[in-house]
Amino acid sequence: MTRRIVRTSIQLAVLLVTILLIVLFLDNQFNVLPEAIHNALPAHHPGLVITDITVATCSTLNLLSSCKLDQNKWHRVEKDLYLSKGWLSHAFIHIERKRESELKETDRVILDVRIGSLDPVTSEKNQGAERWESRQAGIWLKRTSKHRDADKNIAVTAVDVLFGSDSVEARPGWERTPQALILPDVGGENQGAYLTVRRGPPHEVEKPTLHVNSNGRFKILQVADLHLATGPGLCRDPEPPSKDNGGKCDADPRTFAFINRVLDDEAPDLVVLSGDQVNGETSPDAQSAVFKFASIFIERKIPFATIFGNHDDEGSLSREALMQLTHSLPYSLSESGPTNLDGIGNYYVEVHARGQSSYSALTIYLLDTHGYSPDERQFRGYDWLKKNQIEWFKTTSQELKTSPSHSHYTHHHMDMAFIHIPLPEYRNVDEMVIPATGKQPENPTAPGFNSGFRDALVEEGVLAVSCGHDHVNDYCSLSKSAVGKPELWMCYAGGSGFGGYGGYGGYVRRVRLFEFDMNEARITTWKRVEAGSVERRIDEAIIVDGGSVVAV
Structure with missing residues (x-):
């Protein structure tokens, strides 16, 4: 019996060594x-x-x-x-x-x-x-x-x-x-x-501190679905079609020409990139794609914050590596967030009152909506925010409300959230959700399972949430309670990148802006488009006034 054990052990050892040598070779x-x-x-x-x-x-x-x-x-x-x-x-x-x-x-x-x-x-x-x-x-x-x-x-x-x-x-x-x-x-x-x-040695990178401007306002540019490639990339469904270079359309240069123009015209105080910055299947080197979008904000000294979509980590880098890379760059406010939560990129950004005040005037919550459904048999499509993420959001919100930086601020404190994949409530078509601005050419591809994040946002007094993912949806809808009380604005940014799909009847790429007027406790939103009415705001609407959600 002992000989058999010894012989078997030797055979297993030889097999393991052989496999190891083959793998190493x-x-x-x-x-x-x-x-x-x-x-x-x-x-x-x-x-x-x-x-x-x-x-x-x-x-x-x-x-x-x-x-x-x-x-x-x-x-x-x-x-x-x-x-x-x-x-x-x-x-x-x-x-x-x-x-x-x-x-x-x-x-x-x-x-x-x-x-x-x-x-x-x-x-x-x-x-x-x-x-x-x-x-x-x-x-x-x-x-x-x-x-x-x-x-x-x-x-x-x-x-x-x-x-x-x-x-x-x-x-x-x-x-x-x-x-x-x-x-x-x-x-x-x-x-x-x-x-x-x-x-020489590495340069130290300092993280910027955000403040309301001297005029009492703060402007956020939401850039959704850049879908950047390794190399210039090829345009998908360009509208209008390119007339130069024999009709060939390079996706990323055209995308950045649009974003650069908006940055120069609007001069936002913060840029939120709400997922799918990297188009995984056409970006075998994700680092090159990240540096392309980050450089335009770094050059202008504009702070930016990122979350991920379902395509970002389909290239060469994982979510963890992407966030570490983005976090290390100048003017980046991106964070991995607590390690005990599902997802990478659950964090918040504080905007302080004007001047050098340490009091918080606005809190921006950013959460990871993951990728594809973990249970395709029961809930087809896309993943959902998990229970521990929602509990973290509620706990964090309650702690911030009782902190001295919040409670000592005498004006209205206005909060907002950004995600990539829309919440299930985005696809409600009854009177509870009223489309107010923009269009809905495609059905919202929200997850099949509702984990209750919309209700958590309402409970914590968040005034608006905005997402990406569905490229040609660019509307804002008002979510109302059972008795018809306005509760939460739910917005789409619209797709900005020519590396992602467009279609749907000549869709023009666009971005969304939110301006917070702390003097009037007001939030105004509008869009800018890549072609057509390029010099003006479209679908401009006041969605919060006097610190309360309003119907347009």
Whole structure:
């Protein structure tokens, strides 16, 4: 009996070791393990500088080729330069990094990186210890000896990869190379790989504090369903159709031309991105998509807050990774929220009274409505807000109401909420919900299960909630009680991005704005559209007056 146990144990051990070796071999060749298992490049390691950069290329036809170099020397940036779309090839950036205190006399530190097919020394002479050196994929490195690295603020300390001819670098202190890496059979520059580097230590990012303006007003721009791609992307149902470039319509540039115009015209105090910023299926590098939308707000120094839709995490990053990335950026107020709640991105943003007051004038609640139904047999379609999220909202609301910052504020305190997927009450068509502004071309795709969040909003005195998800719905409806008392405004923003569907009879992309007038305890809402009546507000309506919900 003992021999049998020993023999079986040995056989199991041999089998497990064999399986492990096979998995490691396959991962070494084809990167089959999840990225979370790999040692991804951290944004910064204190005291580290980059001493070399190279590219490792492997072929799917040659099982002996490897995309991993010696791990004792090289660190791999876990982004396939072919975005895992190469039929025959994969390629990865590898970097060599060392602590400043461990640099040897023979080590060379990178001061600059360029991409091109020509030697940079044709325009710049190699002088002294600084030399340009060539690497694969058209990379040129300017490296200097340790002794010449007197100014550590110019040494390259971090390296990353972004994708797309329209990609931008949103992180302070980082710079993207103007040219894409030179790779064979990459499929054009629209999704080409670009190196981006940081020099010196990471910049500290301070979170802005929101205040009502000196005129007693605060304006929120809600941008719903950007559906950004890796690269410019292709327009879906563009209206009006593009007349330039042979009728070809690049989705993201046209989307940002619209959003930039609204930002310049309206000058909002806060932008709320209410989900589906990233179009998962066309965005194999979600980081590049995030940086594209964040950069336009960072450039204008406009604070922004994000929640997720059902498509954001269908690309290369999970909800957790997306929120960590967005949270780290300048002017971002985005938060993961309590870890004991369902979802990522359950949090609130306080808007303080005018001046330098610490008193709260407005609370904005943002909650994660998740993605698809966890019980398709009983409740088809989409997921719903969970009990612990609703309890958190109620508890938080009650705690804030009794806090000194709220109770000492002498004016009306007006609260609002933003979600992605509409609540079940959005599809009520009886007299309890009265469509007041805008249109409803498509049936609301609300979850089949009602977890009671609308009632919780009413109980806590929230005046309005606004969502996205259904791109061509752009109405506000008034939810009323059983006795006909107005209780809650429920609004749609309308889809803004050309990477998402439009259709439904020539739908024009749009965004929604909310202006809070604290002097009159009034909320006014309107929309701006991408084409047609571009210079004016449409469907403008006062939905709250004197601190109370009103019928339009």
